[in-house]
Amino acid sequence: MTKGKVLVIGSNATQIEVQGGGWGATGQYLNETVVPAMAVIEAGYAVVLATPNGTKPHIDEASDSAQHFEDDEAAYARAKAFFAHDPAMNQVRTLRAVIEEGLDKYAGVFVPGGQAPVVDLMQDPDMGAILRHFHERAKPTALLCHGPMAVVSTMPHAREFRSALIAGDVATAKNWAEGWHYAGYKMTVFSNTEEKVVEDQILHAKLYFNMVDALQAAGGEVITTTVDFEPNVIVDRELITGQNPRSDHPIAAKFVAALDRATGAASSRAIGRDKETQMKAARMHEYGKPPVLEEVPVPDIQPDEILVNVKACGMCRSDVQLVDGYFRKYADIPTPITLGHEITGIVHKIGGVVPKVAGFQEGDHVVVAPGWGDGVCRHCLVGNTHICPNVRWPGFGPVGGFAEFIPVPARYLVKANRRLKFEELAPLTDAGMTPFRGMKKLRDAGALGPGRVIGVLGIGGLGGYAVQYAQLLGGGAKVVAFARNPDKLAIAKNYGADHIINIKDKSSNDIAKELSNATGQADLDAIIDCAGAEQMMQLGFSLLAISGHYVDVGLVGDRVDIPLFPRVSREQTFHGSYWGNNTDLTEVMALAAKDKIRHTIKLFKFDEINENIDLLRTGDIVGRAVMKW
Numbered sequence: 302m303t304k305g306k307v308l309v310i311g312s313n314a315t316q317i318e319v320q321g322g323g324w325g326a327t328g329q330y331l332n333e334t335v336v337p338a339m340a341v342i343e344a345g346y347a348v349v350l351a352t353p354n355g356t357k358p359h360i361d362e363a364s365d366s367a368q369h370f371e372d373d374e375a376a377y378a379r380a381k382a383f384f385a386h387d388p389a390m391n392q393v394r395t396l397r398a399v400i401e402e403g404l405d406k407y408a409g410v411f412v413p414g415g416q417a418p419v420v421d422l423m424q425d426p427d428m429g430a431i432l433r434h435f436h437e438r439a440k441p442t443a444l445l446c447h448g449p450m451a452v453v454s455t456m457p458h459a460r461e462f463r464s465a466l467i468a469g470d471v472a473t474a475k476n477w478a479e480g481w482h483y484a485g486y487k488m489t490v491f492s493n494t495e496e497k498v499v500e501d502q503i504l505h506a507k508l509y510f511n512m513v514d515a516l517q518a519a520g521g522e523v524i525t526t527t528v529d530f531e532p533n534v535i536v537d538r539e540l541i542t543g544q545n546p547r548s549d550h551p552i553a554a555k556f557v558a559a560l561d562r563a564t565g566a567a568s569s570r571a572i573g574r575d576k577e578t579q580m581k582a583a584r585m586h587e588y589g590k591p592p593v594l595e596e597v598p599v600p601d602i603q604p605d606e607i608l609v610n611v612k613a614c615g616m617c618r619s620d621v622q623l624v625d626g627y628f629r630k631y632a633d634i635p636t637p638i639t640l641g642h643e644i645t646g647i648v649h650k651i652g653g654v655v656p657k658v659a660g661f662q663e664g665d666h667v668v669v670a671p672g673w674g675d676g677v678c679r680h681c682l683v684g685n686t687h688i689c690p691n692v693r694w695p696g697f698g699p700v701g702g703f704a705e706f707i708p709v710p711a712r713y714l715v716k717a718n719r720r721l722k723f724e725e726l727a728p729l730t731d732a733g734m735t736p737f738r739g740m741k742k743l744r745d746a747g748a749l750g751p752g753r754v755i756g757v758l759g760i761g762g763l764g765g766y767a768v769q770y771a772q773l774l775g776g777g778a779k780v781v782a783f784a785r786n787p788d789k790l791a792i793a794k795n796y797g798a799d800h801i802i803n804i805k806d807k808s809s810n811d812i813a814k815e816l817s818n819a820t821g822q823a824d825l826d827a828i829i830d831c832a833g834a835e836q837m838m839q840l841g842f843s844l845l846a847i848s849g850h851y852v853d854v855g856l857v858g859d860r861v862d863i864p865l866f867p868r869v870s871r872e873q874t875f876h877g878s879y880w881g882n883n884t885d886l887t888e889v890m891a892l893a894a895k896d897k898i899r900h901t902i903k904l905f906k907f908d909e910i911n912e913n914i915d916l917l918r919t920g921d922i923v924g925r926a927v928m929k930w
């Protein structure tokens with residue numbers, strides 16, 4: 302007994318017209334076809350595949366690789382086998398036959414991408430008739446990558462619209478699009494900058510028109526991410542669109558949820574034998590407004606993921622900045638966003654292809670390494686997944702730690718010693734890891750050691766840990782903490798700072814004198830800046846010694862104006878150091894297991910998230926605020 306039938310519509314195109322009169326090889330993308338189809342089947346629906354001429358879609362060679370399955374060879378092999386042998390992929394109907402047999406039997410429709418739909422589906426009248434049916438009955442309509450171009454087919458003059466685009470006549474195209482069914486809908490599609498990569502590296506030619514321009518000319522409100530190949534799914538009424546191949550899993554999850562809502566078949570499989578299907582989560586729906594504490598479905602996991610039952614989540618200044626829109630000019634993340642990126646909890650459910658050798662078992666205590674890379678770029682390959690150009694961050698997208706459950710790719714979980722408290726594990730994934738990576742950069746640069754003085758600027762959530770790492774990794778360097786708040790300086794002293802200097806209302810000359818009295822030198826050989834505030838950085842650079850190294854891990858400000866000549870003539874070095882990778886987290890966890898790290902924690906409850914965001918914004922939290930369930 303299935304929950305219902307889902308129509309998957311493929312393309313028969315194998316070539317696409319390119320500028321100059323030639324053709325480029327194309328086809329449908331393997332992962333975009335198979336990942337959503339398998340998810341739909343796994344959720345209890347039957348899939349019917351249809352194409353314009355009733356033959357099986359041709360798979361684009363560019364998509365036929367494990368790269369599109371996050372380098373998971375097993376997932377790639379399963380996808381190939383599914384596409385080759387599963388009955389759902391081999392009993393192909395024509396679009397006409399599907400219409401004649403009746404569309405009422407279908408709960409939803411899905412169109413995968415690859416450039417192929419741009420050739421045939423977008424101008425196929427039967428495709429148009431099918432989509433109009435789903436549009437008029439508000440049944441879930443999901444389209445991925447170039448698949449969203451298929452919605453053009455609902456226009457009475459889709460062919461003419463397309464010809465006008467090829468001729469470069471946007472005004473005429475707009476005329477043909479008059480009265481389009483999806484005008485004013487929010488949607489997304491393979492972006493122009495993503496297309497450029499394909500044009501340059503795969504087609505070696507230019508397409509006649511870009512997808513974003515085409516859907517905008519038709520009257521769609523197209524929303525693409527600023528970061529290429531970052532998953533992006535936009536839902537507006539019945540229409541669910543995904544931007545690029547990497548949106549395959551996210552669009553599948555949203556499509557299944559929409560199907561379940563439409564058919565009234567609430568998914569109970571998400572967490573196996575448990576009856577829980579809903580969970581609490583703090584989600585931001587609008588920038589500049591407090592997150593909403595609400596009930597949402599427990600997220601599904603992909604086969605390579607682990608569902609973590611969150612036990613504690615730290616609150617970071619970045620949470621405040623995310624709400625306040627600080628990051629928007631760098632990455633305008635679509636809402637809703639589940640906040641929280643300092644995550645620890647218990648393994649609740651393990652995906653089917655998580656390798657046994659990973660050693661995870663239900664009930665394990667884990668922390669979440671935050672920078673989820675694509676696994677294939679040169680940064681990922683040396684382990685720096687957190688600076689991957691395609692990185693995803695928990696707490697900066699659909700899933701986050703201020704929720705009862707979070708799905709995490711298994712390779713981004715690190716096991717924790719069961720003896721350690723969850724509220725102390727949570728901040729080690731950011732506040733306790735970020736200064737550790739920064740300190741390693743100073744150490745590796747040769748800036749630490751006997752006879753040196755290191756300054757720790759700013760004793761907030763990160764600075765308390767930075768002081769400890771300055772002692773642990775400093776090789777005997779003297780450690781001096783700088784801050785304005787006496788309570789925070791007391792923590793630094795308590796955690797091993799050799800000297801503390803309150804900088805409130807003091808000139809840099811006075812501060813240099815105080816430093817000289819305390820350490821015998823008026824400058825700092827190394828600085829770790831845990832604030833990154835403009836004035837603090839100006840002070841720091843004024844104190845930096847000849848051949849000094851300055852590492853910044855703080856992001857309070859976003860600009861700094863400092864004299865150039867001393868930087869050059871004194872041969873000083875600035876290091877950006879961003880969060881940390883799996884190795885950093887593993888090392889920090891090892892130190893924690895040896896009780897080498899001390900914490901200042903302010904516990905709060907889920908219901909108190911918003912008041913703590915306000916306290917953090919005004920700098921009124923001493924140590925780290927951690928939410929505990």
Ligand SMILES: [Zn+2]
Nearest residue numbers: 617618619731
């Ligand atoms: Zn953070």
Ligand SMILES: [Zn+2]
Nearest residue numbers: 675678681689
């Ligand atoms: Zn990468």
